[in-house]
Amino acid sequence: MAITQISLFLMNQPGQLVDAVGAISGTGSNIRAMSIAEANDFGILRAIVTDTDKVCEKLKETYLITRTPVVAARMDDRHGALHPILVALNESNINIEYMYAFTGTGPEEAYVVLRVNDTETAESVLHAAGIGTLSDESLKI
Amino acid sequence: MRRYYQPEIETAPREKILEIQNEKIVRQVRHVWDNVPYYRDLMMRKGVTPEDIHGVEDIKKLPFLSKADLRDAYPYGLLGTDLKNCVRIQSTSGTTGKRVVAFYTQHDVDLWEDCTARAIVAAGGTEEDVLQVAYGYGLFTGGAGLHGGSHKVGCLTLPMSSGNTERQIQFMMDLGTTILCCTPSYAAYIGESLAEQGYKPEDNKLKAGIFGAEPWTEEMRRDIEQKLGIKAYDIYGLTETSGPGVAYECEEQHGMHINEDHFYAEIIDPDTGEVLPDGEKGELVFTALDKEAFPLLRYRTRDICVLDRTPCSCGRTHVRMSKPMGRSDDMLIIRGVNVFPSQIETVLLNEGYTPNYQIVLDRERNTDTFDVFVEVSADQFSDLMSQIQKMEKSLESALRTMLGISPKVHLVAPKTITRSEGKAVRVVDKRKLHD
Numbered sequence: 001m002a003i004t005q006i007s008l009f010l011m012n013q014p015g016q017l018v019d020a021v022g023a024i025s026g027t028g029s030n031i032r033a034m035s036i037a038e039a040n041d042f043g044i045l046r047a048i049v050t051d052t053d054k055v056c057e058k059l060k061e062t063y064l065i066t067r068t069p070v071v072a073a074r075m076d077d078r079h080g081a082l083h084p085i086l087v088a089l090n091e092s093n094i095n096i097e098y099m100y101a102f103t104g105t106g107p108e109e110a111y112v113v114l115r116v117n118d119t120e121t122a123e124s125v126l127h128a129a130g131i132g133t134l135s136d137e138s139l140k141i
Numbered sequence: 142m143r144r145y146y147q148p149e150i151e152t153a154p155r156e157k158i159l160e161i162q163n164e165k166i167v168r169q170v171r172h173v174w175d176n177v178p179y180y181r182d183l184m185m186r187k188g189v190t191p192e193d194i195h196g197v198e199d200i201k202k203l204p205f206l207s208k209a210d211l212r213d214a215y216p217y218g219l220l221g222t223d224l225k226n227c228v229r230i231q232s233t234s235g236t237t238g239k240r241v242v243a244f245y246t247q248h249d250v251d252l253w254e255d256c257t258a259r260a261i262v263a264a265g266g267t268e269e270d271v272l273q274v275a276y277g278y279g280l281f282t283g284g285a286g287l288h289g290g291s292h293k294v295g296c297l298t299l300p301m302s303s304g305n306t307e308r309q310i311q312f313m314m315d316l317g318t319t320i321l322c323c324t325p326s327y328a329a330y331i332g333e334s335l336a337e338q339g340y341k342p343e344d345n346k347l348k349a350g351i352f353g354a355e356p357w358t359e360e361m362r363r364d365i366e367q368k369l370g371i372k373a374y375d376i377y378g379l380t381e382t383s384g385p386g387v388a389y390e391c392e393e394q395h396g397m398h399i400n401e402d403h404f405y406a407e408i409i410d411p412d413t414g415e416v417l418p419d420g421e422k423g424e425l426v427f428t429a430l431d432k433e434a435f436p437l438l439r440y441r442t443r444d445i446c447v448l449d450r451t452p453c454s455c456g457r458t459h460v461r462m463s464k465p466m467g468r469s470d471d472m473l474i475i476r477g478v479n480v481f482p483s484q485i486e487t488v489l490l491n492e493g494y495t496p497n498y499q500i501v502l503d504r505e506r507n508t509d510t511f512d513v514f515v516e517v518s519a520d521q522f523s524d525l526m527s528q529i530q531k532m533e534k535s536l537e538s539a540l541r542t543m544l545g546i547s548p549k550v551h552l553v554a555p556k557t558i559t560r561s562e563g564k565a566v567r568v569v570d571k572r573k574l575h576d
Contacts, residue, residue, distance in 0.1 A: 007524035009517060009554050037526045041551045046524060064522040064554055097525055115524065 002069040002119050003134050004052045008045040009064035012038055020045055020063065027051065027058045032139060033102035033113055048072070048102070048113060050139055069119045074132035077103055077110040085112060088129040094122045144456070146262040146294065147255065150402050151457045158458060161402050163196035165430040170194045170203070172221060173436050179218045180206070180438065197405055200428055201416050205439045208241070208470075211381065216242050221436040232280040233380040233479060243380050244434035250289065252431065253383040256400045257290025257376075260389030263398075263455070264349040264374045266320055268295030271346075275309055275323035275331070276354065278302040282384025283354050283477070287322040290386065296320065303327060306334050317346040324477040325357035325365060325373070329507030332368030342370030351376050353385050354477040356465060356574035361507065362394075375464060381440050382427050388462050396449050396461030403430055406460060407439070408448055411469035422447050424469045425462065443470045473568065475502060476509045478546045482567050488543050489515060492536055499558045500548075503571040511548040513540065516555045 010016040017036075024031060024047070034047040049055045052067065059065050075081035082101075089096065097115040104111060111134060116122045123133050145151045153161075171191045173180050183204040184190065193202055211219065220227075222244075229245040245253070266272065272291040276283030284302055291298040299318065301309055309331060312318065321328060328350050335345065347369050353376035365373045377397050378385035387404050388397035399406050407416050408423040417423045425442045429435070444465035453461060473480045486496045497516040502509060515536065523529055533550045541547045559566045 005524065007522075009522050011554055011557060039526060039530065041553065042529075044524060044526060044529075060519070064517060064519055066519075066522050066524055068524045097527070 002123060003048060003072045003113075003136050003139055005068045005070045005113065005115070006047055006049060006052060006055055006059075007066050007068060008047075008059070010043050010045055012041055012043050016043075017045065020059075023059055023062065024049060024055055027054050029055050033100060033111070035098070035100035037098065046098075046100070046115075048139065052136065068115065071114040071116060071119055071122050071126065072111045072134035073114060073126055074104075074134070075110050075112060077108045081110070082112060084129065085114075085126065085131055088125050088131065089114070089116065089122055092121060092125045094118060094125065143262055143267050146259040151259060151398075151459065153402075153458055155458055158401055159197070162405055162430060165402075166197050166200060166405065166428070167191075167194055169428075169430055169436060170438070172433070173438055176221045177219055177436070179210070179214045180204075183210075200405060200407065200439065203428075203439050205414060205426065205441050206437050207441045208443070211241050215240075219435060219437065220244055222246060222433050227434050229285075230280075231282045231285060231380055231384060233282070241380055243383075245383075246433045249383070249432050249434050252403055253286060253386060254289030254293050256378075256383065256386030256389075256403065257286045258293035259290075259400065260351055260374070260376050260386050261287070261290050261294045261296065261320065263389055263391045263457075264320060264351050264372070265392075266291075266294050266296055266349070270294075270296040270319045271299065271317055272296035272320040272322065273299040273301055273309070273313060273318040275301050275303055275321060275327060276385075277304075277477075282378065282380050283322075283324075286378070286384040286386055287351065291322075306331060310334060310338065310340075313345060313347070314340070319346050319348050321347055321350040321369070321371070323350075323352060324354050325352040325361055326355060326476060326504075326508050328352050328365050328373070329361065329368065332365060333506055336368065342368065345370065347371045349374060351389070353377055355474045355509075358573060360573075364507070377462065377465075379442060381435075381437055381442075382429055383432070387427065391453065391455035391457055393453055393455050395453075396463055398453070398457050398459040398461055399448075401459045403432070404428065405430055406448060406462065408446070409441075411441075411443075411445075419448055419450055422466065425465075441469075443468050443472060445469055471568070473500070473502065473570070475511050476546050478544065480544050480546070484543050485513060485540065488536070488539050492539050493521065494518065494536070495555075497555070497558050499566060499569060501569045501571070504573075509572065511546065512551060513548045514551045514553050514558060516558055517552045518555065 029049045029051040032048045037044045073085050095117045099114045101112045174191045187204045189202050226246050227244045233241045274287045278284030350371050350373045362373045374390040376385045376389045378387040388399040390397050405428040407426040411424040425444045428438045445467040446465050447463045449461045499514045501512040537550045
């Protein structure tokens, strides 16, 4: 299971982000979620797109791009929904490197994207706790 | 006040200096021929024997030595005497990781320290002085050279080594340092730190500074003189010839007197190797006239400068060399340390990077800034910020091990390093080192 996130290495300079997003846009793929980590000189754009293969193929000529399996955990878009997810992961000693969230297409549907040290265990822990996760197939909309 | 350390040599008539040089070169070429097979081979290939050398006029017949020879002959190939006669080594970084290791007999240490003692006395040093050596100690020649000269003059010597500026200032103020010896950039830094602590130039007892090991401008000299309330003297040397003290400034501050009784200087055309007439700009070449353990003949320094044989009002009769005006190779001097771009390339390849890099040098508050931009390749890229930062730190540490100084590493995206007509620009030097 798990879903595939793409990460792009960008310089921390004006023009870099607009060009990168323009390139993704040019592939016809939708960006479902994204976040940016920034350092002094560079940044890492992380995104969940609807057609990962196509985006990687098109962008790898111009950009440093890498694929990473991440967990997209289903939650309700209401207060208190994130907490049990983190509790379940914490009880199994899963470390979260970074995370970001996006809302789903259905009413009150939201997802949290989790980059963890052990994706497989994290997913089974969440499933055991009755929490659903997305797969790449389910994203292709 | 004492004006010269060895007046009979320093102010000797030109004919006397020539006589000393002629006598020494004949003996030295014989010594090298007998004891250094590496150089004897070079001489034989050029068809020169000791019988062809009757005086310094004949030095131009001898083959050159370059840094490449030092690398080929590393470590013992240019040794001129049994190791049992040697008492010391000093060292400096060389290209592709091979270091230059220079050997000294006690005689060699003595003549080197005589040279630095001359420089200290020329800067006004006497046994009344408190001399603070803030050059690095250890393999680097700066600390050892000035330390030895200071003992010879009889100054109270403060063997501080470089760094720990708080402690430098504490000793300087508490013990009343009168002469400071360090790199010019460190002198400027100490000056700024003193001002930040509320000291005015008149609060210290400093009267002079002897600064070298890196290029510095007249503008920087005035800045240091003003900040510290001193007269700032330049000193020149390289590990291959001994260390600092091969040449030094007198009160005229107009060129550095070369210690010609120990080192014979020539200026050559770096492309053809032809000796150039006096007053022309070219590459400085030194022949050690009486060193025993590391007797380099016609060593190409790669420093570009001019010799001035006009008489100096200080009374010294030895030829003066200008500050180096540049290099005839790609060596960079960063915070007093010699760095070749090829060394950086070696580290990058060893660490799994592409050799796409750019060195950017600048000066902030009179201290060199040293940044290395390196392109990351696809297989190194990670989505984790911590991983990329770890790569930067680890590369910085590998470069520090190779170079002896720490650059700031910046990982950049592929194809972002400036290219000029298709060729990557390896070095961007924004420092204004030469007037």
